[in-house]
Amino acid sequence: MKLLRYGPKGQEKPGLLDASGRIRDLSVHVDDIAGDVLSPEGLRRLAAIDPSGLPLVDGTPRLGPCVGGVGKFICIGLNYADHAAETGAEIPKEPVVFNKWTSAISGPNDDIEIPRGSVKTDWEVELGVVIGKGGRYIEEEDALSHVAGFCVVNDVSEREWQIERGGTWDKGKGCDSFGPIGPWLVTPDEAGDIGNLGMWLEVDGHRFQNGTTATMIFGVAHLISYLTRFLSLQPGDVISTGTPPGVGLGQKPPVFLKGGEVIRLGIDGLGEQTQKVVRA
Incomplete structure (x- = not known):
C-alpha cells in the first residue's frame, strides 16, 4: 500500500494511492495515518479494504507528511x-x-x-x-x-x-x-x-x-x-x-x-x- 495524508496544514485527512495513481479517501475507516493504524494489525485491516470502494479525491490536493503524530x-x-x-x-x-x-x-x-x-x-x-x-x-x-x-x-x-x-x-x-x-x-x-x-x-x-x-x-x-x-x-x-x-x-x-x-x-x-x- 501507499498511504498518504492530504489537505491543508493541520487538517490533513488519511488516504491511499490506488493502482491508477489516484488518491482515495480513508476517512471512513481511520482518523489518521498514525498510532495504532501503523501496527501490523492496523495495516492488515487497511490492506483488506477494496480501494475501488473508497471515495475518489478530486483535483490535486496538497500532500501532507505521510505519517501523523510523530513522536520522535x-x-x-x-x-x-x-x-x-x-x-x-x-x-x-x-x-x-x-x-x-x-x-x-x-x-x-x-x-x-x-x-x-x-x-x-x-x-x-x-x-x-x-x-x-x-x-x-x-x-x-x-x-x-x-x-x-x-x-x-x-x-x-x-x-x-x-x-x-x-x-x-x-x-x-x-x-x-x-x-x-x-x-x-x-x-x-x-x-x-x-x-x-x-x-x-x-x-x-x-x-x-x-x-x-x-x-x-x-x-x-x-x-x-x-x-x-x-x-x-x-x-x-x-x-x-x-x-x-x-x-x-x-x-x-x-x-x-x-x-x-x-x-x-x-x-x-x-x-x-x-x-x-x-x-x-
Whole structure:
C-alpha cells in the first residue's frame, strides 16, 4: 500500500494511492495515518479494504507528511561510505545519532524556508523508516517486523549551525520546514529491496545526488536494533537513515541554497518530492 495524508496544514485527512495513481479517501475507516493504524494489525485491516470502494479525491490536493503524530524524528549521520568520503570524515564505528524536532516536519512539496541569518543551507535525500510496532531492546533479526513502511525524507541542514557553532548537530538540523516527509508511506511488501534502492536529488534541474542505499554503512535492521539499546521506539516514530554523496557541502567549491531554487528528489518505488526554496 501507499498511504498518504492530504489537505491543508493541520487538517490533513488519511488516504491511499490506488493502482491508477489516484488518491482515495480513508476517512471512513481511520482518523489518521498514525498510532495504532501503523501496527501490523492496523495495516492488515487497511490492506483488506477494496480501494475501488473508497471515495475518489478530486483535483490535486496538497500532500501532507505521510505519517501523523510523530513522536520522535531520529536521524543517522555519515551512514553512507561514499558520503563520508566526500566530507573527509572517517567511517563511523557506530551509528552517528542526532534529532530533528518534530516542528521541522512538513509536506513533501511544501516550501523549504532558509532561516534568518543562514548562509549554508543544504540538502540531503534520505530513506525514511516509519515504525509500526514499538519496542525496546529489539533484536536485529526481528527489527524489520517493527517497520510500518518507508518514505522519502529531505534532511535539510544548515551547515554553519551544524558544524561551526559548537554543541550538537541538532541546531542545524531541526529548523522549521527542514523535514519534508512523503509523498507516501510505502508498506514493506511494496517497497522493494530497501538495501538497493536508487536515490537522487536535483536543484534547478542539475542532479547533485545520484546514489543507492547499497552504500549504507549500517542497514535498517541494525539501526533499529541499535537505537533501541538507548531508547524505546513507538508507532509513528521516523528514522532518517543517512544520505549518499552529492550534498552542497561536498561540492568544490561548496554550493548552498540562496532562495528561489526548486529541489526535486526521489527514491525508487517510494515517490518524489518537489520543494521551492524561500527565505523566512
